[in-house]
Amino acid sequence: MSAWNSVPLHVSYEALGWFAFVCWSISFWPQVILNFRRKSVVGLNFDFVLLNLTKHSSYLIYNASLYFSSAIQKQYKHKYGEKEMIPVAANDVAFSIHAVLLTAVSLSQIAxxxxxxxxxxxxAWAIVSVAWTVATVCFFVALHNHHWLWLLSIFTTIQVTMTVVKYIPQAVMNFKRKSTDGWSxxxxxxxxxxxxxxxxxxxMQSIDQSSWVNFYGNIGKLLLSLVSIFFDILFIIQHYVLYPERKQRKSETTPEYDNAAKSSDPTLSQNV
Known part of the structure; x- marks a missing residue:
């Protein structure tokens, strides 16, 4: 591992990393708790959960491989420079493990x-099948020539694709229902x-190292942040501006609410 030049930047890097870990990890629990309290998953788009599991599984493979494998770290430094720091931190691995487990819990609740x-x-089933088929084929190609860093780039592509695609069904579903009820x-x-x-x-890492390799050397992590922020803003606008909570409470006072929720348009989860 390359050394840090600035102690304050190093401390800030670690603090921000674990703050992101806490926020992202806790973010899975409100939906799980909401499903448990309602004993219902109506309003939660199932495509989102399935695509999310593939996304986080790919992210876990990328993070764990680059963090623990000395062979892959050697290939990374050979490509980007011996002095470059590995762009995966312990909090990235910890988050990925937690994300896969909690997404699996959400799938079990759907069942x-x-x-x-x-x-x-x-x-959604087709997208997931294609993603894992491509990953499997690329694994055997990498097994033959030991291009492990290239294989991780494939998982990065899958992760970024899933990050972009997974939010769309839920956003469309909220739009069609004119409500975010059931979505935490x-x-x-x-x-x-x-x-x-x-x-x-x-x-913080880029400033300390006076290099932007940290960004384009881990494009998956960068796009994960940017795409998530974009869709989070969209969902915030849907919840607080387009379909505010006061309207949902009003609808819940009508006798037709429960029946309407349960008879949601079966085509809602068909949009990807």
């Missing part, structure tokens, strides 16, 4: 709780805070 007429779309806004606020902290953490 056991009331889901109305919602289901995972064929498009606390999740979004924490995710937004984690995304900003993650971006600032990368900036």
């Amino acid at each position: 056991i709780y009331d889901r109305g007429s919602q289901k995972v779309s064929k498009i 806004i606390e999740n979004i606020l924490l995710d937004f805070s984690g995304g900003v902290a993650n971006y600032l953490q990368m900036a």
Whole structure:
């Protein structure tokens, strides 16, 4: 590992990293708790959860491989420079493990709780199948020539693609329902805070090393922050501006509310 030049920047890097870890990790819990309290997953888009599991699994493979494998670290330094720092921190690995586990919990809730007429779309299943097929083929190619850093770039591509695609079904679903009921806004606020902290953490390392390799050498982490922030802002606008909570409370006072929620348009989760 290359050495830090500035102690304050190093401390800021670690603090921001673990702050992002806390925000992002806690962000999974409000939705899980909301599902548990309602004993229902109506309003949560199933495509989002399935795509999210693929995204976080890819991110875990990338982070754990680059953080623990000396062979992959050697290939990274050969490509970007011997003095460059590895752009994955312990908090990145810890977050990825937690994210995969909590997303799996959300999937189990979909299996056991009331889901109305919602289901995972064929498009989402197709996207996930293609992603893992490509990953499997590339693994055997890398196994033959030991181009492990190239393989990680494939998982980065999958991760970024899933990050972009996964939010779209939920955003479209909220738009069609004219409501964010069943979708935890606390999740979004924490995710937004984690995304900003993650971006600032990368900036601390770049400033200390006087190099921007940290950004383009870990483009997946950069795009993860930027794309998440963009969609978080969109969901915040949907919740507080377009479909404010007061309207949801009003709708919940009507006898038709429960039936309407359970009879949601079955095509809602078909949009990716």
